Amino acid sequence: MEKIIFHVDVNSAFLSWSAVKRLKEDPGAVDLRTVPSIVGGDEKTRHGIVTAASIPAKAYGIKTAMTVNEAFRLCPGLLTVKSDFLTYEEYSRQFIAILRDFTDIVEQASIDEAYMDVSSTRRLYSSYESKEYGFPLSLAHALKDRIKKELGFTVNVGISENCLLAKMASDFEKPDKVHTLYPDEIEKKMWPLPVRDLFGCGKATAEKLKSFGIMTIRDAARADEKFLKKVLGEKAGIYIHESANGRGRDSLETERADSKSYSNEVTTEKDITAESFEDEAIPIVERLSESVSRRLKNDKVFGKTVFVSVKTSDFKRHSKQTALSGSTDSSKVICETAVSLLRELSFEKGRGLLLNGKGYRLIGVGVSGIDHGENRQISLFELENETSNGRDREREKRLDMLSDLLDKKFGKGVIKKGFDKGK
Numbered sequence: 001m002e003k004i005i006f007h008v009d010v011n012s013a014f015l016s017w018s019a020v021k022r023l024k025e026d027p028g029a030v031d032l033r034t035v036p037s038i039v040g041g042d043e044k045t046r047h048g049i050v051t052a053a054s055i056p057a058k059a060y061g062i063k064t065a066m067t068v069n070e071a072f073r074l075c076p077g078l079l080t081v082k083s084d085f086l087t088y089e090e091y092s093r094q095f096i097a098i099l100r101d102f103t104d105i106v107e108q109a110s111i112d113e114a115y116m117d118v119s120s121t122r123r124l125y126s127s128y129e130s131k132e133y134g135f136p137l138s139l140a141h142a143l144k145d146r147i148k149k150e151l152g153f154t155v156n157v158g159i160s161e162n163c164l165l166a167k168m169a170s171d172f173e174k175p176d177k178v179h180t181l182y183p184d185e186i187e188k189k190m191w192p193l194p195v196r197d198l199f200g201c202g203k204a205t206a207e208k209l210k211s212f213g214i215m216t217i218r219d220a221a222r223a224d225e226k227f228l229k230k231v232l233g234e235k236a237g238i239y240i241h242e243s244a245n246g247r248g249r250d251s252l253e254t255e256r257a258d259s260k261s262y263s264n265e266v267t268t269e270k271d272i273t274a275e276s277f278e279d280e281a282i283p284i285v286e287r288l289s290e291s292v293s294r295r296l297k298n299d300k301v302f303g304k305t306v307f308v309s310v311k312t313s314d315f316k317r318h319s320k321q322t323a324l325s326g327s328t329d330s331s332k333v334i335c336e337t338a339v340s341l342l343r344e345l346s347f348e349k350g351r352g353l354l355l356n357g358k359g360y361r362l363i364g365v366g367v368s369g370i371d372h373g374e375n376r377q378i379s380l381f382e383l384e385n386e387t388s389n390g391r392d393r394e395r396e397k398r399l400d401m402l403s404d405l406l407d408k409k410f411g412k413g414v415i416k417k418g419f420d421k422g423k
């Protein structure tokens with residue numbers, strides 16, 4: 001399936017957040033966003049640097065990281081406010097929480113921006129589609145408008161098939177806008193821009209490229225990659241050439257900083273009911289468990305808590321989780337745990353979600369409580385499972401690990417007996 005990635009970026013984040021807080025405390029105050037204003041430095045002494053500038057301030061040539069003194073020279077009537085990081089963190093948290101209400105597949109890139117993978121949510125959000133906006137524009141507008149309504153600040157949403165293009169798109173005209181940058185729009189929308197505007201192209205790289213006559217992103221895209229590697233170094237050369245041609249990653253790192261987790265979710269083709277549960281929900285959980293397990297194995301990590309989440313036909317999200325006795329990366333363990341969680345969530349007496357006639361529009365499976373193997377659950381069942389998959393070397397490694405662990409815990413020789421018994 002084609003990927004649909006959003007990049008959501010808060011417009012002049014620190015300035016907007018300071019403005020929103022100010023208005024909350026004093027509804028009669030001037031909205032900092034509507035006048036030349038900056039966050040940072042000290043108004044009286046004019047020391048320090050500009051942390052954020054309003055769009056009217058930017059019109060005077062005021063930029064982030066400029067000295068406050070210089071900013072006042074450009075615009076003497078400038079309003080300044082001190083930065084307030086506690087408030088920023090709180091607004092950032094509320095912003096990300098709204099994104100996560102639309103999908104679990106969210107990668108926070110910084111305090112005020114995040115990527116979302118909305119590829120499988122078309123049916124889930126079909127009610128947002130209108131004559132004006134089909135999917136995914138409809139979803140981007142709904143998301144943007146909800147943030148504005150609930151939190152009081154605006155965002156830009158960039159839409160494409162990968163992170164690089166989505167990020168480039170969100171940087172087009174601001175504020176409060178949705179832009180697409182699909183591969184077939186690169187030539188028109190991205191290539192005319194100066195190469196310095198390419199995400200990841202620093203000032204020094206841009207200067208170097210300019211000295212070779214590479215002025216625009218188009219020039220970089222059409223340049224010989226070998227030449228770029230020679231001039232910029234292997235890694236940067238490849239990066240600039242790939243990005244200028246619109247190529248970038250399309251899978252998100254969904255682990256959260258607060259409670260790391262690996263999850264995948266899918267929108268169902270039609271609502272899953274109590275009647276279709278066995279035939280339709282179980283295969284979805286199996287598939288999702290396999291993909292979560294694959295990602296854990298790729299990253300060589302393990303999770304201790306398994307969770308399932310669903311979205312019901314009334315758009316409410318529900319979830320249920322349980323902690324295992326030790327962490328795991330086994331698809332079988334994740335799947336069996338997730339299936340039993342989903343059964344409880346769906347049919348638990350009196351409270352089961354599927355008992356009252358609602359259906360599921362989305363099902364997700366994930367693990368959290370991530371570690372690097374120090375809390376591993378090593379069961380005979382896993383060992384046997386892996387043998388049957390022909391993963392003999394992995395099995396041996398785990399047997400060794402299990403043996404070491406048990407030796408430490410119970411003294412030497414325990415493993416052989418235990419394993420024989422299991423067979």
Ligand SMILES: [Mg+2]
Nearest residue numbers: 009010013112
């Ligand atoms: Mg921003």
